[in-house]
Amino acid sequence: MGKVTSEVPTFREIYETLERSVQDAGKWWPAETKFEILVGAVLTQNTTWTSVEKSLENLRVHDLLDPGNLLKSPQETLESLIKPSGFMRAKAGYLKNLTEWYKENDATADAIDTQTLRASLLNVKGIGQETADDILLYAYLRPVFIYDTYGRRLLEAAGLGSFKTYDAARNALDERVYEQGFTTEELARFHGLIVQAGKDARRAGGWEGILKA
């Protein structure tokens, strides 16, 4: 008889499983500048990336992927340009809030530890846990795990437990991520694989085919 106790996989094992079973869906989180990553992080809230690309392109041709220009831009202009990605009124305000933060904090950010930087980002209205972690990971290259909806579903499907909120998962599991010594590059790829796996799982109606590979 085999083991009776069910093995709970480590994050490293889950990561390697995804590397094997998820096909690379192209460039993950493309951006030409650091500031563009911040803008994309806000725009992608509850929206598909294809919609975000349209908004980013609109901003680009109006030369608004620039902190100074974005802040000078009228609210209505900003709203019309980001319209494709939805929540245009809220997001236009969020973008200005975050841009103010950027001008104040970007220059010194590299000298600040990750948790302090995270707390600073969370003080910006419009920046929640997931968006803050996206920014930490992709713009400031900090090794953080993104506990987004797909990530939590995956972790639950893998048997690590049930996590209703972002914070619950982070509090319960973050220590394990650190212990496994993931690099920033690995965690960025991990997140990309999780999102792709989430889409696959939705199409297939479950995570089984992805996790058994």
Place this chain on the structure above:
DNA sequence: AACCAGGAGACAT
């Protein structure tokens, strides 16, 4: 034609 997407905030309980 409901339902969801690479969420967050305000407010009530």
Place this chain on the structure above:
DNA sequence: ATGTCTCATGGT
């Protein structure tokens, strides 16, 4: 601390 509502557009 845990739900519910709203914000808005676009694709399946």
